[in-house]
Amino acid sequence: MKRKIISTANIALAVSIILTGCSKNFFDRPPGAAVTVGSYYQTADQLLASTNAFYGTPWFGWNNKAGWALTEISSGNLRTWSSDVSPFGTMPVSSDNPEVRTLWNSPFTVVAQCNGLINNLSAANTSAIPQAAVNNALGEAHLMRGVAYFYLVRTFGNVPLIENPLANVNDFQTVPTNSIPDVYKFIVRDLKYAEANCYPDVAGTGHGSSGSASAMLAKVYLYMQDYDSARIEAEKVINSNEFSLLPNYGDLFITNNNNNKESILAMQWISTGGYDYGNSIQASWAYSSAITQTGDGYGSAAPTIDLQDAFKAEGDTIRRHFSIMLPGESYPELDVNNGGYTLPLNASSQGTQAQCKKYVIGAPTDPNNSKGGTASQAGGNNTYIMRYADVLLIEAEAILGQQVHPSIGTGIPLTASTSDATALKYLNMVRTRAGVTALTSFTYQQLLNERRLEFALEQNYWFDLGRIDGFKATTTSNGIQSAPHPMAEAIIANQERGTYGNAYPDKSVIYSSKVTLKDADFYSLIPSTETASDSKLLEAPVPYNFTW
Template sequence: MIQFLYNFRRLALGLVLLASISSCSDFLERPPEDNYSDNDFYYTNDQVNSRIAPLYYKPWWNMFSTSFWPMTETISGNMFNYTHLSFTQFTVTSSNPMLENTWGSLYSVVAQSNELINNLDDRVGGDVDQETIDIVKGEAYFLRAVAYFYLVRFWEEVPIIENTYDYIYSPQVPKNPEQDIYRFIESDLTMAIDLLPEKIRGADYASNKRVSVGSAKAVLAKVYLSQEKFAEAKNLSAEVINSGEFQLLDNYADLFLTENNNNEESIFAIQWTISTDYGSGNQSNIANSAGGYGLGNIGDWNVFGPSQDILDIYPGGDQREVENIMIPGYTYDNLYTSSGEQFTVPEDIDAASSGSAIKKYVVGGDDPYDNWGMTANNTYIMRYADLLMLYAEATMGGTGTTSDATALMYFNRIRERAGLVELPSITNETLLEERRREFAFEGEYWFDIKRLLSTNDAVEYLSSQNRGDQNFDQFYTATAEDLIYPIPANESASNPLLLEEAVPYDFED
């Protein structure tokens, strides 16, 4: 379990060693360790590029291995499991290890991004192109911004750390206000936009792995929307849409195949890899599927199942249903067991006593996996469908409804791909419902509820959900305090300032 202050000291003292990577012939391939000097001096463009590669997956793993699901999908009412009942029952306390894992993971991203932002210029030789340096620093600004975007939506008030070295000998760091966190995120993404290259995402998926100007603008548009800066969100999302960089895949099911990692719809995704190093891959294939039915290599570990509340949200003909939820008796064209048999969902499937199981991100037993059952299937942080819906939401501008032709066109593209008819108008309720169907189990619904509903409506909605299993209906009363997580106890114990009032951040501008 990693405490972020410990991470800072450890990194600053040179004890954070980024894992070597065994992937081949792409930017994730790290040159041999003996090409590096003891102080991480970089002599070639390849060495600089390889330095950013682990930041696309390694420090994120502690959050995405398990913690992300209870903190977003279980608490929002999309998932059910017996291991993390405190998220189902709204009884999460500061001692919950999932909070500690996520906090530590995100601040590890921050710390490692800081190392590049602050020190890369001084650690390169004369043969390294300035363009290469700028792009890698742009990626670091982008990744730090994404980490803070999660932090502010989970906790609202957290410490802004720009330079790890400032806190080696004085690790007491105050929280900063929510508005300052958002200002800092906007600044980082603006820097990323200035430094990153422009792209058009084509069929050469290997070239799509790294983020671009369009990636940074898309995330910034979402950051604007989260602050109710509707005009800025609409204008920037329109700019990215009109750039032509991204496009929807024709088939929803194709989004979640490993062979389609970094497709044209992917704006930013965690780049998992098969490795002998534990904690490099995607655990969904074993945590969310019927492992005991041959879809994984370590037995039956289907901890998470769909909630009873989500089982009936799909109308007839919605092609997304079977790609998100395993329906008993359904046979998948693209899902095979480890013995090579086409997978038909057993009639008695029962992940987490749900009477069903989760399909999304489950790629089957014939997909390459490591010794722990983890696969190289990417985890989406943002995809183009999100941006199209973001435009529609920004167009509503807080009014709760729109019939704007452009907003409807973008919104209905999502429904058309799913096999549903067009809608003549959009409301907060229809948008929230459609986003739940589209992004089920991708970690969006918790943030959608808090953004699209008032505090009172969100509390009432969460309290009305059936949060039991298939055998027992269960309802629990949420409160406004449940919408923001408590600071992890281990963090506040080592840094008591986290329990005090937030202090305005000193922006040097």
């Protein structure tokens, strides 16, 4: 795939994408409606619709396979025999791997979309549009650019910061990366702009709100070990009352509940647009076409023994049921026309006697899909970028971080504990919803386990593992970045990533598989297609020139 934002051809593409918009089918869904360049900036509604592209098809590559391959397979939550993504289970993954290219290309396509609007809108005549609407559109662009860079920096470390691709037309082959601290500074700047300019209380429409920006800021600050700022931002979100936990955990993953009260920010999909426009996770994860009834459902990844054991050890049956299917377990909401779906006793597509349930939504005729639909490799269900349970757990962790006060670059010890009433309140809100016992104190290890179970298969755990040893500015040598990750490496080394040797229900024989990672493995290699055309990407990062 050609470069998305740095090469001359794709600089032009980045501009043309914004001018022409995405396929009309993408806009035939809330929020907004299709518009052309001639009518982009005539009314507030049309301006609002111009931000739709930030949430949909540019994220497709990430969501389709690359994102969950990195975050769920690398973290030990999923295993697979599929040759294209199985290297993510052992690391490192070759810079020639097509999914590594997608990890780079997809977020940078989002960056290009956001830059296009920011730069075009600054030159447009918007005198007929209320200034608040203009500010909101710019706020959404800054929000989603910051989100895209948050994915990039956690995946690759040093990356190029691009605000105006036209500035690189003459030097696209010599664009350097910028340091991790500068990338985080850039993200914070974008999110603060969004917090100040996005409309409040609109996340339920599928657009990011000022509260969405505050929530993302809380998470970014947590990664930076700025616990004071993380807590301030989390409490802004909590006190705003824009978001709340859904009473029933399983309701979070029903297509008809897209953009619910717990959804802070989400990738937005449409089933009628087909491949590239719909959510394709079900096609890969569903055990069989008996679930999807659209010809797909390949069971190409399945929960590891380790993740199953983690749910079992916690006595966590509710979140487990809606995350992991076990043989013989029934789901009345799937295959409703035939009385529900029961996972066969011999279901074990990856040898772990379990299959994925989360993001597996069923057939086009199932009632839970009546609003968003589903089709072959294209579901109408959103993919969460962030939800309110995360804010509550960030608040709890920030309080623990304030108490322990580890030096920057050194993580909170796994044995560190707190009985702070506020931290317990928010942690236990998440646990109570899941039907597990409320705690009277908790350790950092327990909090991390809570995050793993709450967000299992939601593309979080790998990034959690990458940050628990502290915020570090890594060094670069021959394109390989490394920083100490002793706690994360120890957790991963103890995971059981193997298979059962006998058929269900016999679990007495395990063909064990354990993984030992190196510090450098926590950042992906920059794709070889990028470094071949720009060798500066392999050199030490340079400071970024912050002009505003």
